[in-house]
Amino acid sequence: MTGIDPRRAVWITGVGLATPLGHDFETLERNLLEGRSGVVAVSSFPTVDYPSRIAAPVTAIPCPPSQSPERFGHLPRIERAALWSIESALRDSGWWDRRHEVHVGLVLGLGAEWMELWEVDRLAGGDRVQDPAQDERSTLDRVRAALKLNGPSVTVSAACAASNFAFEIGRDWIRRGLADVCVVGGCEMAVTPVGLATFGNLRALSRRNDEPARASRPFDKGRDGFVLGEGGVFCVLEASDRARGRGANAYAEVAGFGASSDAHHHVIPSPDPAPASRAVRQALRDARVEPHEIDHINAHATGTPVGDAGEAAVLRLVFGEALDAIPTTSTKSMTGHLLTAAGAIEALACITAMRRGAIPPTINLDEPDADLFLVAREAMPRRVSTVVSNSFGFGGANSCLVLRSV
Numbered sequence: 001m002t003g004i005d006p007r008r009a010v011w012i013t014g015v016g017l018a019t020p021l022g023h024d025f026e027t028l029e030r031n032l033l034e035g036r037s038g039v040v041a042v043s044s045f046p047t048v049d050y051p052s053r054i055a056a057p058v059t060a061i062p063c064p065p066s067q068s069p070e071r072f073g074h075l076p077r078i079e080r081a082a083l084w085s086i087e088s089a090l091r092d093s094g095w096w097d098r099r100h101e102v103h104v105g106l107v108l109g110l111g112a113e114w115m116e117l118w119e120v121d122r123l124a125g126g127d128r129v130q131d132p133a134q135d136e137r138s139t140l141d142r143v144r145a146a147l148k149l150n151g152p153s154v155t156v157s158a159a160c161a162a163s164n165f166a167f168e169i170g171r172d173w174i175r176r177g178l179a180d181v182c183v184v185g186g187c188e189m190a191v192t193p194v195g196l197a198t199f200g201n202l203r204a205l206s207r208r209n210d211e212p213a214r215a216s217r218p219f220d221k222g223r224d225g226f227v228l229g230e231g232g233v234f235c236v237l238e239a240s241d242r243a244r245g246r247g248a249n250a251y252a253e254v255a256g257f258g259a260s261s262d263a264h265h266h267v268i269p270s271p272d273p274a275p276a277s278r279a280v281r282q283a284l285r286d287a288r289v290e291p292h293e294i295d296h297i298n299a300h301a302t303g304t305p306v307g308d309a310g311e312a313a314v315l316r317l318v319f320g321e322a323l324d325a326i327p328t329t330s331t332k333s334m335t336g337h338l339l340t341a342a343g344a345i346e347a348l349a350c351i352t353a354m355r356r357g358a359i360p361p362t363i364n365l366d367e368p369d370a371d372l373f374l375v376a377r378e379a380m381p382r383r384v385s386t387v388v389s390n391s392f393g394f395g396g397a398n399s400c401l402v403l404r405s406v
Helices: 025-033 075-091 094-102 113-123 140-149 160-177 193-202 239-246 275-285 305-325 339-357
Strands: 010-018 102-110 154-155 181-188 231-239 252-261 297-300 384-392 398-406
Touching: 010 025, 010 075, 010 239, 010 339, 010 398, 025 339, 075 102, 075 113, 075 231, 075 384, 102 140, 102 339, 113 160, 113 193, 113 297, 113 384, 140 154, 140 239, 154 160, 154 275, 160 181, 160 231, 160 252, 160 339, 181 339, 193 231, 193 398, 231 339, 252 275, 252 339, 275 305, 275 384, 275 398, 297 339, 339 384, 339 398
Parallel strands: 102 154, 102 181, 297 384
Antiparallel strands: 010 231, 010 252, 181 231, 252 398, 384 398
């Protein structure tokens, strides 16, 4: 491992995913650019008494080659999603068969890990919630051991901003020489009876139950809440000189990161755009780019009336008149809101725009009510090299990621 270099460029060299729009990157890219929705009526449990009965679930998670299919099938879904996505990312990067040669770190964005595990166990007739001995090992420990990763590891719980924080922690570890390679991202499997009921009773979810594919409507006048999504999405990070030296494929550079906390309310976004704007400005400074140099913005915009309007105000405060020329989209209109994995899947949406020369659309955008240059309903052909991706979480956890093509 090398010494500390605070400006060392860090690249994304591998991706892995289990999402409502596919379990490999090319499928995800195609579905995003074609404007396909992953939102459906929930059928895995009875929902007749639920205010919101729709979601964007993940089905049939593939078993990674290193795992026993029989054992894999009995693991919790959150663990299966993490194992598939992390191993896929390492294989995509070319590090899987050589992972014992380097220190491979793992930064895992997770939300209500234990609640989800306890709920699934309880529904299956278990007593895990009453027996602490069954929870001696966390999901992080189990995944790290199963994949035989030998570097530092940590769980990040920062609500919907968790994955963006994971990218920054991983980048920092590489720059400090704490890891040679780092897998970063998030995993969330919240489409469960408790998950759907909790967000539904908070009145955070769309109740457009008769039109699942049209329910997620960021920036649209008819929006009435977000759609609960789930999935696991991870990227492999490594220093650019190491990646270049081994001839690795590079998807993008993690060029900038910014964070702030407004602590306004445990679920309601702050009406003051200043705190969140500090996170975006910090990310731009870190990436050494000016507002007019940004080619595209992937907004956090979940489809809630207050949240989308608040983010529009944040963007206007940061970018000023330059915002009028920056195409902005919210891919949550297709994927739903993956909570702690949201930042990771939206990083892949940004990479899609850079790789394919087209910006994924905000579908269901019939009556825009934001003063933004919105990519509505169909993908927009556009040369993209520097992008901003926002993730703002419950509790005022604000984050912004800047990605740059390499």
